[in-house]
Amino acid sequence: MAAGCVIGVDLGGTKLLAGTVDEDLQVHHRAYRLGRGGDTRTVLANIVDVVQEVREAHEGEIEAVGLGIPCLVDRERGVALACNHLPLVDVPIRDLMAEQLGLPVFLDNDGSAAMLAEWKWGAAQGATDAVLLTLGTGIGGGLLVGGKVARGSVGAAGELGHIVIAQDGLPCPGACPNHGCLEAYVSGNALGREGLRVARAVPESELGRALASGREITGALVTELAHDGDAAARDVVANMGSHLGVGLTSLVNIFNPEVVVVGGAAIAAGELLLAPARDVLARRGLPALVERVRVVPARFGAESGMLGAAVLAMEGLAGGDG
Amino acid sequence: MAAGCVIGVDLGGTKLLAGTVDEDLQVHHRAYRLGRGGDTRTVLANIVDVVQEVREAHEGEIEAVGLGIPCLVDRERGVALACNHLPLVDVPIRDLMAEQLGLPVFLDNDGSAAMLAEWKWGAAQGATDAVLLTLGTGIGGGLLVGGKVARGSVGAAGELGHIVIAQDGLPCPGACPNHGCLEAYVSGNALGREGLRVARAVPESELGRALASGREITGALVTELAHDGDAAARDVVANMGSHLGVGLTSLVNIFNPEVVVVGGAAIAAGELLLAPARDVLARRGLPALVERVRVVPARFGAESGMLGAAVLAMEGLAGGDG
Numbered sequence: 001m002a003a004g005c006v007i008g009v010d011l012g013g014t015k016l017l018a019g020t021v022d023e024d025l026q027v028h029h030r031a032y033r034l035g036r037g038g039d040t041r042t043v044l045a046n047i048v049d050v051v052q053e054v055r056e057a058h059e060g061e062i063e064a065v066g067l068g069i070p071c072l073v074d075r076e077r078g079v080a081l082a083c084n085h086l087p088l089v090d091v092p093i094r095d096l097m098a099e100q101l102g103l104p105v106f107l108d109n110d111g112s113a114a115m116l117a118e119w120k121w122g123a124a125q126g127a128t129d130a131v132l133l134t135l136g137t138g139i140g141g142g143l144l145v146g147g148k149v150a151r152g153s154v155g156a157a158g159e160l161g162h163i164v165i166a167q168d169g170l171p172c173p174g175a176c177p178n179h180g181c182l183e184a185y186v187s188g189n190a191l192g193r194e195g196l197r198v199a200r201a202v203p204e205s206e207l208g209r210a211l212a213s214g215r216e217i218t219g220a221l222v223t224e225l226a227h228d229g230d231a232a233a234r235d236v237v238a239n240m241g242s243h244l245g246v247g248l249t250s251l252v253n254i255f256n257p258e259v260v261v262v263g264g265a266a267i268a269a270g271e272l273l274l275a276p277a278r279d280v281l282a283r284r285g286l287p288a289l290v291e292r293v294r295v296v297p298a299r300f301g302a303e304s305g306m307l308g309a310a311v312l313a314m315e316g317l318a319g320g321d322g
Numbered sequence: 323m324a325a326g327c328v329i330g331v332d333l334g335g336t337k338l339l340a341g342t343v344d345e346d347l348q349v350h351h352r353a354y355r356l357g358r359g360g361d362t363r364t365v366l367a368n369i370v371d372v373v374q375e376v377r378e379a380h381e382g383e384i385e386a387v388g389l390g391i392p393c394l395v396d397r398e399r400g401v402a403l404a405c406n407h408l409p410l411v412d413v414p415i416r417d418l419m420a421e422q423l424g425l426p427v428f429l430d431n432d433g434s435a436a437m438l439a440e441w442k443w444g445a446a447q448g449a450t451d452a453v454l455l456t457l458g459t460g461i462g463g464g465l466l467v468g469g470k471v472a473r474g475s476v477g478a479a480g481e482l483g484h485i486v487i488a489q490d491g492l493p494c495p496g497a498c499p500n501h502g503c504l505e506a507y508v509s510g511n512a513l514g515r516e517g518l519r520v521a522r523a524v525p526e527s528e529l530g531r532a533l534a535s536g537r538e539i540t541g542a543l544v545t546e547l548a549h550d551g552d553a554a555a556r557d558v559v560a561n562m563g564s565h566l567g568v569g570l571t572s573l574v575n576i577f578n579p580e581v582v583v584v585g586g587a588a589i590a591a592g593e594l595l596l597a598p599a600r601d602v603l604a605r606r607g608l609p610a611l612v613e614r615v616r617v618v619p620a621r622f623g624a625e626s627g628m629l630g631a632a633v634l635a636m637e638g639l640a641g642g643d644g
Contacts, residue, residue, distance in 0.1 A: 146468075157467075168488070
């Protein structure tokens with residue numbers, strides 16, 4: 001690795017981030033695409049495109065590509081078994097990408113990739129048991145159990161967005177047939193949806209004025225207005241934090257982790273989101289477990305997925321399995 | 323082990339079962355106590371008493387005692403960190419028992435012990451990823467993750483009864499501060515409580531007649547009447563099965579297990595309980611995961627905890643950690 005870098009790619013439901021990453025986890029070049037959906041061919045072409053951009057910007061050798069996708073991944077075959085937000089099911093993504101890029105490609109679930117980065121280099125360093133949630137379009141999850149990233153019987157464990165917090169609750173967005181899933185209450189999408197509802201209900205708030213002025217109420221805007229001090233936007237974020245806390249209660253009771261790491265784009269809300277989540281966890285979780293867990297933001301913020309994909313590629317080259 | 327046996331002890335919230343078990347997992351003698359609570363000294367004296375009974379009945383040598391308790395267990399220190407149904411917190415149970423019995427004692431959570439028995443010898447044999455629920459006074463849980471029994475950072479993982487299925491739901495019984503926990507809806511206690519409610523609401527049912535005749539409406543009685551065909555009792559069991567299915571949905575989405583094993587006394591209801599649980603899981607779980615999981619009764623039924631404690635003792639003697 002001394003001479004070369006790898007490329008880490010984080011494919012989100014609506015975003016695509018690639019970076020050339022060296023063995024010290026320094027990012028040399030980044031490329032970013034925003035895009036909503038498209039068919040399978042478009043999604044794959046976008047990946048190739050973003051990889052080529054950072055590859056060309058890089059002067060040294062690129063040794064491999066790591067790719068994290070928001071899907072249940074069969075790692076042995078390198079295909080997605082299920083995918084809530086993208087048309088990738090049963091597509092031989094790993095082999096297609098390797099062929100088109102002429103590089104070894106390593107494929108994993110985006111949450112497991114993010115867990116890898118946070119565990120080896122970030123907020124979960126030194127832990128044997130940790131839970132990671134990435135809050136983006138939906139929720140990605142990563143699990144560290146007994147000092148190993150847990151992947152389930154076919155590599156599809158860690159769908160932490162799809163734990164039920166309200167058995168008679170809201171329908172889950174995307175292809176999940178469930179209702180009352182954590183993801184229906186906690187995600188960038190949920191933040192935008194709740195923000196819109198509150199903007200309509202409280203027109204005199206900054207949130208309401210933003211709506212009146214024709215701006216789209218996205219999760220990012222709600223977060224920005226919350227940081228600016230708008231009470232209505234803060235309530236929306238805090239309410240999402242409380243729901244997050246209910247999900248964390250289940251996860252802490254299940255896993256007895258040393259640390260829960262929260263990343264993804266929505267962690268831009270920082271303590272406005274995490275403080276109410278910790279409050280709920282402290283009130284509802286089993287005290288012996290709550291006392292022993294920290295709830296912290298991802299060290300690598302919204303980049304943990306991309307960096308984790310890079311770590312995946314490095315470990316893949318070294319013959320490890322993460 | 324050729325010459326000797328071990329003693330497995332399963333301490334439940336209201337029951338105590340011990341058995342002398344040989345290396346083929348055959349049970350030579352059993353002793354059983356029913357008792358509700360009591361102080362710490364009483365609980366410990368009951369354990370000593372039941373162990374001495376099977377020890378005296380056994381002709382050969384006893385090499386060790388395995389003890390499964392319904393508590394968060396710090397396995398390194400051999401103490402309970404938290405205990406919902408018994409006054410055992412911070413008591414040095416392992417060392418006290420070893421001293422009083424003059425035998426090596428191995429202590430674990432009862433659910434983890436049951437997982438060990440079902441994995442090594444029972445319904446989860448051959449699996450790398452499995453989830454076990456024991457439905458007794460409360461819910462015990464066991465986790466097999468990547469071919470190892472998962473115990474969390476301080477040995478307290480697997481509190482599967484305390485995942486939230488209804489964030490605004492029923493208060494959780496016992497010392498858990500939460501509400502809407504799976505255990506509030508699914509357990510022997512919950513079955514008795516719901517049975518009583520329905521007995522009052524439907525006096526012409528067998529359940530209602532049992533109440534009128536002065537019988538105590540317990541989970542065991544509801545199960546018995548359900549097997550006898552009483553529609554009201556069947557509804558109570560099926561409704562509990564549906565709640566169980568919601569919990570299984572979260573667990574299958576988290577763990578991608580090959581098999582979910584359901585044991586404990588309440589599994590006496592058999593398919594009357596499991597069929598509705600499977601139905602809910604099939605409708606609500608992520609299809610790619612649901613297709614790959616089996617939901618089965620524990621091979622060792624209500625004895626998996628006792629047998630698991632015996633396996634724990636055998637593995638402890640052999641220097642393994644299960």
